[in-house]
Structure formats: C-alpha cells, structure tokens
Amino acid sequence: MAKRTNIYRLTxxxxxxxxxxxxxxxxxxxxxxxxxxxxxxxEQVNKKNPFNNLGQLVQFAVSLKMFSEIIIKNHNYPFFEKLFPVFGSFMKGLKAALVQDNHS
Known part of the structure; x- marks a missing residue:
C-alpha cells in the first residue's frame, strides 16, 4: 500500500x-x-510562540517543512550530501526543544 501524504497548494x-x-x-x-x-x-509550535509573531511562525514552519521534504526526497543529490546529516540532527534537536518546552 502506498504511503499517503497531505497535499497543499502554495501561492x-x-x-x-x-x-x-x-x-x-x-x-x-x-x-x-x-x-x-x-x-x-x-498550531503546536504557536502554543510555544517562539517568535512572538504569527507571520514569522508560519513562514518558519512552512518553509522548513517544504525544504525538509525536498531534502528527504533528494538526499542522494550531491548538493545535499553534506547537508542531509546536519539537517537531520537540527530537526531532531528542534523537535526535542519544542516537545521539552511544551511539557515545562
């Protein structure tokens, strides 16, 4: 069975x-x-309100998720080779910080 994904329209x-x-x-x-x-x-990140600015929060979340999806789908491309492991580490740290901060 194929993995289902969410479909978004960006303008x-x-x-x-x-x-x-x-x-x-x-x-x-x-x-x-x-x-x-x-x-x-x-919605989850906005509960923490890290930027005190909803516009910046939306920009951050949307751009990060769009970028990370491209990296994941194309991690074998030479221009992503060095970025892929570092980006994975960054995302794990970001998720841990947001989860930890939301449980404080």
Whole structure:
C-alpha cells in the first residue's frame, strides 16, 4: 500500500517591491505533498510562540517543512550530501526543544 501524504497548494504573490517599481510577476501556484500535517505543526509550535509573531511562525514552519521534504526526497543529490546529516540532527534537536518546552 502506498504511503499517503497531505497535499497543499502554495501561492506566492508579489505585493510590493523594495525598489518602488511597479513591475509585478504573475503569482506562482504549486501543489506540494508533505508527510506532515503542516497546519497541525503551526498550531503546536504557536502554543510555544517562539517568535512572538504569527507571520514569522508560519513562514518558519512552512518553509522548513517544504525544504525538509525536498531534502528527504533528494538526499542522494550531491548538493545535499553534506547537508542531509546536519539537517537531520537540527530537526531532531528542534523537535526535542519544542516537545521539552511544551511539557515545562
């Protein structure tokens, strides 16, 4: 039986340019699968509120989960070889810190 994953739709839309120019790109929309329940992760991490900013929390959780899924799926690519073991260690430490902090 195939492993089931969650499917997400990500939309990136340019709202403002730092340069002040008004040349905008067409929004990019992609569908992405991820083993984890990202909304559940956001909810759990928000209980700890590590950034005191919901926008930063969502950016952190979404970007980290999207990035980690790409690393896991492509860990044999040469540009991920050195990152894969370090990233795994980082994720274990992050999860331990969040679990430990939520039980304090």
């Amino acid at each position: 990136l839309e340019q709202l403002e340019l730092a340069s002040g120019k008004t040349v905008f790109q067409k929004p990019i929309e992609i569908d992405s699968d991820n083993y984890d329940d990202i909304f559940g992760i956001i």
